[in-house]
Amino acid sequence: MSKLKPLKALAQIIFVAVAAAVMIGALASTLCSAAPTSGAPPSKTDSTVSTNSVAVKAQASEAAPPVLKPQLTGAELYSMHCNRCHPERYPTERTAAQWKTIMLHMQVRANIPGNQARLILQYLQDNSGR
Amino acid sequence: MFGLIMAGCVIGLALPLRVAAEVSEADFNALKDTVQKLGEQVQALQQSNVVQQQTHEQDTQQIQQLQQKLAETQQIATNAEQKSIEASMTQPMPRQPIDEATVNHNFMMLGDAEFQYAKLAGQHGAFLQADFAPIFLYRGGDNILFEAGFDTTLANNAPGNSGYTTTFNLSFAQLDYVMNDYMTFAGGELILPLGTYTERGAGWLNKIPDNPLAVDALLPGSGLGAELRGGVPVGAAGKSLNYEVYVVNGPGSSDTTGTSGSAGNLDLGGNVGVRSDGVTANLHGHPSGGARLGFFMPFKPHYDLELGISGQSGEWDDAGDHLWSAGVFDAALHLGPSFEAKGEYILTRYGSDDLGTHSQQGWWVQAGYKLAGLDLELPIINNLEIMGRYDSLHDVYDPNNNAFDFKTQRYTVGYVYYFTNTLLFEGDYEFVNSNDPSQADQLIFQLSLGF
Numbered sequence: 001m002s003k004l005k006p007l008k009a010l011a012q013i014i015f016v017a018v019a020a021a022v023m024i025g026a027l028a029s030t031l032c033s034a035a036p037t038s039g040a041p042p043s044k045t046d047s048t049v050s051t052n053s054v055a056v057k058a059q060a061s062e063a064a065p066p067v068l069k070p071q072l073t074g075a076e077l078y079s080m081h082c083n084r085c086h087p088e089r090y091p092t093e094r095t096a097a098q099w100k101t102i103m104l105h106m107q108v109r110a111n112i113p114g115n116q117a118r119l120i121l122q123y124l125q126d127n128s129g130r
Numbered sequence: 131m132f133g134l135i136m137a138g139c140v141i142g143l144a145l146p147l148r149v150a151a152e153v154s155e156a157d158f159n160a161l162k163d164t165v166q167k168l169g170e171q172v173q174a175l176q177q178s179n180v181v182q183q184q185t186h187e188q189d190t191q192q193i194q195q196l197q198q199k200l201a202e203t204q205q206i207a208t209n210a211e212q213k214s215i216e217a218s219m220t221q222p223m224p225r226q227p228i229d230e231a232t233v234n235h236n237f238m239m240l241g242d243a244e245f246q247y248a249k250l251a252g253q254h255g256a257f258l259q260a261d262f263a264p265i266f267l268y269r270g271g272d273n274i275l276f277e278a279g280f281d282t283t284l285a286n287n288a289p290g291n292s293g294y295t296t297t298f299n300l301s302f303a304q305l306d307y308v309m310n311d312y313m314t315f316a317g318g319e320l321i322l323p324l325g326t327y328t329e330r331g332a333g334w335l336n337k338i339p340d341n342p343l344a345v346d347a348l349l350p351g352s353g354l355g356a357e358l359r360g361g362v363p364v365g366a367a368g369k370s371l372n373y374e375v376y377v378v379n380g381p382g383s384s385d386t387t388g389t390s391g392s393a394g395n396l397d398l399g400g401n402v403g404v405r406s407d408g409v410t411a412n413l414h415g416h417p418s419g420g421a422r423l424g425f426f427m428p429f430k431p432h433y434d435l436e437l438g439i440s441g442q443s444g445e446w447d448d449a450g451d452h453l454w455s456a457g458v459f460d461a462a463l464h465l466g467p468s469f470e471a472k473g474e475y476i477l478t479r480y481g482s483d484d485l486g487t488h489s490q491q492g493w494w495v496q497a498g499y500k501l502a503g504l505d506l507e508l509p510i511i512n513n514l515e516i517m518g519r520y521d522s523l524h525d526v527y528d529p530n531n532n533a534f535d536f537k538t539q540r541y542t543v544g545y546v547y548y549f550t551n552t553l554l555f556e557g558d559y560e561f562v563n564s565n566d567p568s569q570a571d572q573l574i575f576q577l578s579l580g581f
Contacts, residue, residue, distance in 0.1 A: 102238070102240075104273075108277075111360055
């Protein structure tokens with residue numbers, strides 16, 4: 001058992017170092033890309049892992065607000081809320097009718113104010129699978 | 131007249147005998163034949179027209195008959211309807227069908243499935259468990275939702291015993307009524323909003339196969355009761371305040387020997403109602419109350435911070451002499467689509483007959499970075515997320531010594547490989563530092579599917 005101790009200590013140091021590096025790296029890379037000038041190509045970081053995401057993501061990031069707007073759009077609210085708790089679920093994954101049920105579930109679970117939930121539902125249904 | 135005859139003669143003379151010579155007998159006969167045939171054809175057509183007219187008349191008759199019959203049937207139906215309305219006047223109103231109510235639309239089965247392989251230090255590796263956790267959603271209109279989640283797990287009894295055990299749990303079963311844009315009523319078996327991990331911890335949501343230590347050790351996951359919850363927008367930039375306020379039966383005592391208030395008898399999941407033998411001995415008199423207040427601050431899509439504070443308090447022993455209380459602080463941060471960090475600080479405190487009042491505490495932080503954020507354009511790398519978590523538990527009840535002396539620290543490093551956004555392959559190594567003999571280093575792999 002005691003032989004394992006230094007190993008453990010080493011592992012802990014490595015862990016802390018890696019975690020710190022990851023956080024600093026993430027902060028740095030996000031800060032660098034955080035101020036997009038209008039007209040710049042949508043940053044690559046916006047296209048995440050999944051395969052069926054590309055079209056949807058492109059749309060969502062194009063809709064990102066350049067300046068203050070009177071009201072957020074469904075697409076903007078979608079990209080603010082729908083990847084907070086789990087990997088993003090894309091509008092094309094479900095039919096318009098299924099989204100109605102799922103959005104009610106998510107509205108309750110995530111405490112999304114009703115007017116925002118309606119805008120997101122509209123966005124999901126406009127881009128739904130069927 | 132005379133003029134005409136004259137003209138005829140003149141023409142006759144002017145067109146010398148050529149015409150008369152050209153219309154031969156044969157030609158004439160051929161022409162006659164053609165005319166005759168045409169006549170026959172016209173006759174045939176006339177005949178078929180007559181037949182058609184007859185058919186048409188028959189059709190009309192039939193249609194008239196059918197119309198008559200239809201009228202009779204309608205009459206019968208109307209009578210029946212009237213009778214049934216008269217009959218139902220004395221019965222409750224029947225349920226009205228919803229517009230698009232079909233099985234596929236307002237009833238859904240969703241959920242997740244996992245299986246795990248684990249190797250504990252000093253033991254053989256094994257396929258540890260299979261887990262099927264369906265969620266049923268039934269939407270009864272625009273603002274009514276019933277949601278129920280089950281958890282069926284098949285797990286090895288190792289290390290203590292041989293064989294395996296299947297467990298079937300109701301994780302939650304709640305009826306939600308969205309009263310307005312800002313408030314929803316929920317009743318039933320509720321997932322408790324003590325912190326956010328439990329409410330947001332379904333299999334494919336977890337980026338690490340097991341739960342934070344403090345969540346499992348210190349908090350009840352669900353409770354039978356009623357809740358008001360909702361969100362209120364703050365400003366126009368998407369910020370919102372969210373809240374939950376609830377009452378649940380709360381923790382109980384697992385006592386069977388009349389020492390209900392002993393520290394070791396605290397049962398966080400206990401107390402769901404009258405005991406099956408009809409005795410209420412295991413139930414204290416008053417429910418527990420709890421609440422959470424959260425503030426969600428998005429800066430722009432994919433960049434946000436959420437902070438929350440929650441707590442619950444109520445008596446737990448049968449006599450109602452002692453309180454069990456919990457306070458939780460939670461935070462979650464996203465910096466772009468690639469970076470996420472979250473954590474919770476949990477403090478619980480309860481009184482007992484034998485050990486007085488004690489506090490137990492724990493906290494955890496977890497961070498993940500999706501390598502897609504590095505822009506490397508490498509296929510495998512792009513689907514990987516690197517994970518790290520730190521867990522700490524202090525002064526936790528130790529049944530062996532009947533004292534609050536367990537201390538555990540755990541470092542977890544691992545990865546998530548995303549086959550799709552809901553098919554995740556996770557691998558983690560956990561370094562444990564603990565005086566609790568049930569804790570050990572381990573390597574876990576998990577395949578998880580959300581559907």
